[in-house]
Amino acid sequence: MAIIAIDMMGSDFGCEELAKSVKQYLSESTDKILAFGDKTRLESLFDGLDRVTIVETSDVIPMEIKPLDFLRRKDSSLYKALSAVKDQKADCVVTAGSTGGAIIGSTFLLRNIPGVTRAGICAPFPTRIKDKACVILDIGANNVNTPEDLYTFAKLGRIYSQEVLKVSNPKTYLLSNGVEEGKGTEEIVQAYNLLKERSFPGFEGNCEARNVLDGSHDIIITSGFTGNVFLKATEGVASMMNQMIKDAFKHSLFTKIGYLFARSGFKLIKDTMDYRKYGGSILLGINGVVVKAHGNSNAYAFYNAIKVAKKMVDSNIVKKITEAFYVE
Amino acid sequence: MAIIAIDMMGSDFGCEELAKSVKQYLSESTDKILAFGDKTRLESLFDGLDRVTIVETSDVIPMEIKPLDFLRRKDSSLYKALSAVKDQKADCVVTAGSTGGAIIGSTFLLRNIPGVTRAGICAPFPTRIKDKACVILDIGANNVNTPEDLYTFAKLGRIYSQEVLKVSNPKTYLLSNGVEEGKGTEEIVQAYNLLKERSFPGFEGNCEARNVLDGSHDIIITSGFTGNVFLKATEGVASMMNQMIKDAFKHSLFTKIGYLFARSGFKLIKDTMDYRKYGGSILLGINGVVVKAHGNSNAYAFYNAIKVAKKMVDSNIVKKITEAFYVE
Numbered sequence: 326m327a328i329i330a331i332d333m334m335g336s337d338f339g340c341e342e343l344a345k346s347v348k349q350y351l352s353e354s355t356d357k358i359l360a361f362g363d364k365t366r367l368e369s370l371f372d373g374l375d376r377v378t379i380v381e382t383s384d385v386i387p388m389e390i391k392p393l394d395f396l397r398r399k400d401s402s403l404y405k406a407l408s409a410v411k412d413q414k415a416d417c418v419v420t421a422g423s424t425g426g427a428i429i430g431s432t433f434l435l436r437n438i439p440g441v442t443r444a445g446i447c448a449p450f451p452t453r454i455k456d457k458a459c460v461i462l463d464i465g466a467n468n469v470n471t472p473e474d475l476y477t478f479a480k481l482g483r484i485y486s487q488e489v490l491k492v493s494n495p496k497t498y499l500l501s502n503g504v505e506e507g508k509g510t511e512e513i514v515q516a517y518n519l520l521k522e523r524s525f526p527g528f529e530g531n532c533e534a535r536n537v538l539d540g541s542h543d544i545i546i547t548s549g550f551t552g553n554v555f556l557k558a559t560e561g562v563a564s565m566m567n568q569m570i571k572d573a574f575k576h577s578l579f580t581k582i583g584y585l586f587a588r589s590g591f592k593l594i595k596d597t598m599d600y601r602k603y604g605g606s607i608l609l610g611i612n613g614v615v616v617k618a619h620g621n622s623n624a625y626a627f628y629n630a631i632k633v634a635k636k637m638v639d640s641n642i643v644k645k646i647t648e649a650f651y652v653e
Numbered sequence: 654m655a656i657i658a659i660d661m662m663g664s665d666f667g668c669e670e671l672a673k674s675v676k677q678y679l680s681e682s683t684d685k686i687l688a689f690g691d692k693t694r695l696e697s698l699f700d701g702l703d704r705v706t707i708v709e710t711s712d713v714i715p716m717e718i719k720p721l722d723f724l725r726r727k728d729s730s731l732y733k734a735l736s737a738v739k740d741q742k743a744d745c746v747v748t749a750g751s752t753g754g755a756i757i758g759s760t761f762l763l764r765n766i767p768g769v770t771r772a773g774i775c776a777p778f779p780t781r782i783k784d785k786a787c788v789i790l791d792i793g794a795n796n797v798n799t800p801e802d803l804y805t806f807a808k809l810g811r812i813y814s815q816e817v818l819k820v821s822n823p824k825t826y827l828l829s830n831g832v833e834e835g836k837g838t839e840e841i842v843q844a845y846n847l848l849k850e851r852s853f854p855g856f857e858g859n860c861e862a863r864n865v866l867d868g869s870h871d872i873i874i875t876s877g878f879t880g881n882v883f884l885k886a887t888e889g890v891a892s893m894m895n896q897m898i899k900d901a902f903k904h905s906l907f908t909k910i911g912y913l914f915a916r917s918g919f920k921l922i923k924d925t926m927d928y929r930k931y932g933g934s935i936l937l938g939i940n941g942v943v944v945k946a947h948g949n950s951n952a953y954a955f956y957n958a959i960k961v962a963k964k965m966v967d968s969n970i971v972k973k974i975t976e977a978f979y980v981e
Contacts, residue, residue, distance in 0.1 A: 389833065453893050465830060468838050502793060502881040505717065510796050510878050534882045535889035550838050553830040554862045554879055558886040561863035565781050566894045569925065573918030583915025590901030590908035597897065 326355055327638045329631060330415035333362030334385045334402040335422020337621045343421065344370040346628035351376055356635065359415050361402040380405060386426035388620070395429045403427065407434045410613040417614035417634040419605075421627060427608065427617045428466050435613040438643070440650030443467055443474040444610035445549070446617070447485055448556060449603040454540030455596065458603055460486055461500075461537070464556045466608070467549030472515035475499070475546050479516075479525055481609040482544040484649055488640040489633075495543035497525065498532035500551060506530065512548060534558075563598060570594075604629035607637065610646065614638055654683055655966045657959060658743035661690035662713045662730040663750020665949045671749065672698040673952035678959045679704055687743050689730040708733060714754035716948070723757045731755065735762045738941040745942035745962040747933075749955060755936065755945045756794050763941040766971070768978030771795055771802040772938035773877070774945070775813055776884060777931040782868030783924065786931055788814055789828075789865070792884045794936070795877035800843035803827070803874050807844075807853055809937040810872040812977055816968040817961075823871035825853065826860035828879060834858065840876060862886075891926060898922075932957030935965065938974065942966055 331347060333340040340362055347358055348371075357376045360367050364381040371377040384401035398404055403422050407430045409415040420427055428446070437444050445463030452459050462478045463470065470478070479497050486495035499517055501509035506517060508531055520528045527543075534555055537545055547555065570591065574584040584591075604626060605618035614637045618630035659675060661668040668690055675686055676699075685704045688695050692709040699705040712729035726732055731750050735758045737743040748755055756774070765772050773791030780787050790806045791798065798806070807825050814823035827845055829837035834845060836859055848856045855871075862883055865873055875883065898919065902912040912919075932954060933946035942965045946958035 453896075468830070500882065502796070502878055502885075534885035535892070537886070538889060538893055550830055551879060551882055554828065555882055555886050557830075557862035558865070558883050559890045561866060562887045562890040563894065564863070565866055566891065566922070566926075568781075569922045570898065573922055574915060576915075576918035576921065580915045580918035583911045583913070583918070585911070587902060587904075587908045587911025587915055590904035590911070593904065594894070594897045594901055598894075 326357065327416045327635055328357045328359060328414070329634060330359045330361065330406040330409045330418045331631070332402045332406045332418065332420035332422050333360050333367060334382070335420050335620065336627070337421075338623065340366055341370065342624050343627050345624035346631060347371070347377065348374070349624070349628050350631045354635070359406070359409055361406045380409070386423045388423045388425070390423055390426050390429065392429045392433070395426055396433060403430055407431060407615070410615075411435055416638045417616065419616045419618060419627070419630050419634050421618040421620055421622045421630075424465065424617055427615060431608050431611045431613065431615050435611045435615070437610055438612055438647050438650055441481070441610040441646070442477050443470060444608055445478045445481060446606050447482060447609045448606040449490075450538055450559070451598050451600055451603070452538045452540040453597075455593075457540050458490065459537060459542050459545060460490070461545040461547065461552055461555065462609060463547065463549040463552050464606065465549050465553035469550060470512065470548035472512050472519055475512065475516035475548065476519045476523075477610065478546045479520060479528070479544070480649060481646065482546065483527065484642065484646055485607065485609060486543050488642050488645055489636050492543050494527055496527050496529045496541070497544040497546060498529050498542055500534060500537070500545050500547040500555065501531035502533070504531045504533060516546070601626035602629055604631070604633040607633065612643060614643060654685065655744045655963055656685045656687060656742070657962060658687045658689065658734040658737045658746045659959070660730045660734045660746065660748035660750050661688050661695060662710070663748050663948065664955070665749075666951065668694055669698060670952050671955050674956035674959060675699070675705065676702070677952070677956050682963070684963065687734070687737055689734045708737075714751045716751045716753070718751055718754050718757065720757045720761070723754055724761060731758055735759060735943070738943075739763055744966045745944065747944045747946060747955070747958050747962045749946040749948055749950045749958075752793065752945055755943060759936050759939045759941065759943050763939045763943070765938055766940055766975050766978055769809070769938040769974070770805050771798060772936055773806045773809060774934050775810060775937045776934040777818075778866060778887070779926050779928055779931070780866045780868040781925075785868050786818065787865060787870050787873060788818070789873040789875065789880055789883065790937060791875065791877040791880050792934065793877050793881035797878060798840065798876035800840050800847055803840065803844035803876065804847045804851075804853075805938065806874045807848060807856070807872070808977060809974060810874065811855065812970065812974055813935065813937060814871050816970050816973055817964050820871050823855050824857045824869070825855050825872040825874060826857050826870055828862060828865070828873050828875040828883065829859035830861070832859045832861060844874070929954035930957055932959070932961040935961065940971060942971060
């Protein structure tokens, strides 16, 4: 049985949407929920649910926040939720709030696991192959990363892929501007050498951004700035093309009729590309399980984010990362 | 009347495909062509065309080439085509061959325009708005760039946008991991400050990769490594989704019938997203006009690449860049 701390206040859709996810999750598990947020609203949402404990908070961390400001806002839902993990009152945190706040809070309150030079945000991406995710880190916890940081990300990504996604022999690549050895920035070239010299298991060399999502890559290592550009470029094109598909079917009476016939095929695209099924991104390398759902997560996405957190708790990932970085 | 040097040997589809483009182009203009490549093959392709002069070459630059190796291969089609511009026997070069070769050759043979710290590759991207391109540079001539390089790219991009694409008041953005001032790598932050301090016309601040192609951005400035990741990420997702659309229509008899009704709508997507209409990318900042078509350009794409080169010659862009960098 796990105790899951939920920041009820960060979502673009309000705590009503998140409450739906929590209720669905509870109906399928025996876990307990600590719900952080506005007491009056949460009481009306969770009325009579005995496995939900409401913790009153009076503040919400805004999307953009500086480290010192975060530390002053001790009454915020995110600060209190993270503190619950720190104080061992909860096993994990799920939030749809500020990414910056989640990183700052995790780093200050939970701390990096000893030996982890930098924690990273790891995001599972949908690929061409249905239900096969490719995990990419870092997608924005950092700006520039040293070669040792990139090596750390490779270790973190591998443990996540094996222990949580249950990929037995994941293939790891460095994101670069060409597949050949020697391509990329100085950091990439040096990270390549580190991974090769230390015989990193499953290291397959560089990969180019155009092949990342073809379904043959399990783990992609990148510095935070580049990862963030990659994430947003793929989001941008995918959402542009989705809109174009909608427009194409609305083009004329004929195309509308076409939709009636073709929609079963297009449902497959929607299912394959739906990042909501992956729940959110994960902070890897810190002393605790923190899952960051997208700010515009609907109930389905947030429900999946809770499931990811639970899987991470069950797989004992923090302990496994601690051991992996201790023995080295 | 322009004299256009064409590297006939670099295309994935062979010189037969490129010859189609040349013939179409000649049928619509009074320009002359210098065709560099295998004499026997080219003679049979251009038999009787009096505005085509064939220049025999015995070597082809491979896709991956080191600077010193390029300089030794003086009998290659690309080396000779670039030399023709250097020796003022041609006004511009169009090649579908090695990008690295085109950069090395242009830099060594044609040289940077005085004052240009770094030349960049500028690529026009299709956007959500039909026939509205967004130009992005650098997309891979460099790895990491200094803030001054990024400022140079902004100047080059603005001249290209105004003089060749005829955008009267182009909006320029820095590609970063957030729109707020202060976001991004150290280089981005410093480039932001330079553009702001020097009141760069049309500078609109940072932009995120997800908004680049929404049709409201004219020029995007980025270091070569990041630009290359952006380029390939968008290519990758677009081609993945195109394949998925095809698969969706092939899914069943119903979806196939759907295609018959809906195809007019989907033709619009194809037209809007077709990068082939933009012909290729452009080397900006060197003493000459060099257009690099995609290696897998079909006749239509290569024809458009020739038209881009001609437009650049007509707009006198090299002279305008020279003046812009001289007066500063």
